[in-house]
Amino acid sequence: MSTARTALRRAGVVTALAAAGVLTAAGVASAHVTVHPDSYAKGATDGVLTFRVPNEEDTASTTKVQVFLPTDHPVLGVLVSPPQNGWTAKVTNTKLKTPVKTDDGTITDAVSEITWTGGKIGAGQYQDFNVAFGQLPENTDQLTFKTLQTYSDGKTVRWIEEAQSGEDEPENPAPVLKLTAKGAEEGSTPAASAKASNISGSSGGSAGSASASADSSDSTARGLGVAGLGVGVLGLAAAAFALVRNRANRAE
Template sequence: MSPTSTTLRRTGTLAALTLAGVLAAAGAASAHVTVHPESYAKGATDGVLSFRVPNEEDTASTTKVQVFLPTDHPVLGVLVTPQAGWTAKVTTTKLKKPVKTDDGTITDAVSEITWTGGRIRHGEFQDFDVAFGQLPDDTGRLSFKTLQTYSDGSVVRWIEEAKAGADEPENPAPALTLTAGGAGAEASNGSGGAAGSDADSAAPSSASSSKDTKESTASDTADDSTARSLGTAGLVVGVLGLIAAGFALALARGRNARP
């Protein structure tokens, strides 16, 4: 085999391995369990959190999902949306510090939701929707540690919390950012002193604020997905450029080696 053929073969093999690594890394980065939307206003009321669970195994299906809700900053009024093919078990815990609300003092809150009975196969994902009555207003971030069990018995523990300034952990827990509420959020939470007519006029404002928040979050999520896609595309283009350069160099060496 000629030196030129050997060089071309080695260049092609290296490029293929590099490209496969890039694509695998991009796939792994998008296979995390996540919560949507990614942010809500502090103290937001009457909303929905959707836990998205993708299947990242080639030969096994996801058969069990456990989501643990924080009890130091509890989510109040949790209700599980029925999911076809899945059975949900809700566990409540007595709070160490009761929460005072306009409707009274809350002493218990949901601490775990477990879904079983269904299957998420390779190349698929499932959204598990959870409605809430009120989010906490005394923290800026909620972490929902999650366990994902596969049909082969393996368990992926999505429990690591991201730290400011550090790289994303390998198995990050789904996290919800809580932002400072605006006028709409204040009207939604209320102060207990508004008259009936004032409360009625505040309701549309609250609904509009919630809608704007969701639309903004959806836009941010789309932008983030687009950015990741462009980043992956850039890596692929770079690898292809290296391939082209390698082939050109090999051909040039072949021509120079001829008598």
């Protein structure tokens, strides 16, 4: 695939993702900043990462989000979505200590930080921030994206703690993307597209089987929620019908 065609393809993905906005989320009070999907194949190309940021404060809004990308194992060809819901992104590049050789040449610098400002995430809401990439690294098993979340009252939550093997999850864990062996990801592109579509209305990348499983779980939960709502509505309708019939019997 030529460089021009790759750039156009990823630009199209980012444009499609611009429709993602602030969504109301039930039970996000105890949620963490996360990255979706949670796994990709090593060396995956032309994909999308979605950073989901919930507002955990009842009396303040999230007004700034900073995501730090690793530079020891850089993510190449990063693109951000156009301004949406008031949010604009500032991208910071850093000179790499070890240049990366690719089919299109040697890369000497990469994105090290993305800062979103200008928008607002209110209480009981979350925001999806979409980032397209050209290529993920092949020489590591995971990527950690340390994140800072700033609120309107000046409070900053540092999502930077890394989980240790055999220990409980830290209080403020950093979003982690697992990178799996290429063979384990073969044939997973349709699941990846479905995952990205569910999150932000567009497909992107080759997500792993773990993300497909998570998507299935999310879909099941949503289905159960809708079913529960339907049962509730039917119950109210039945109660109303019984009340009307009882009054009619009394009138007779």
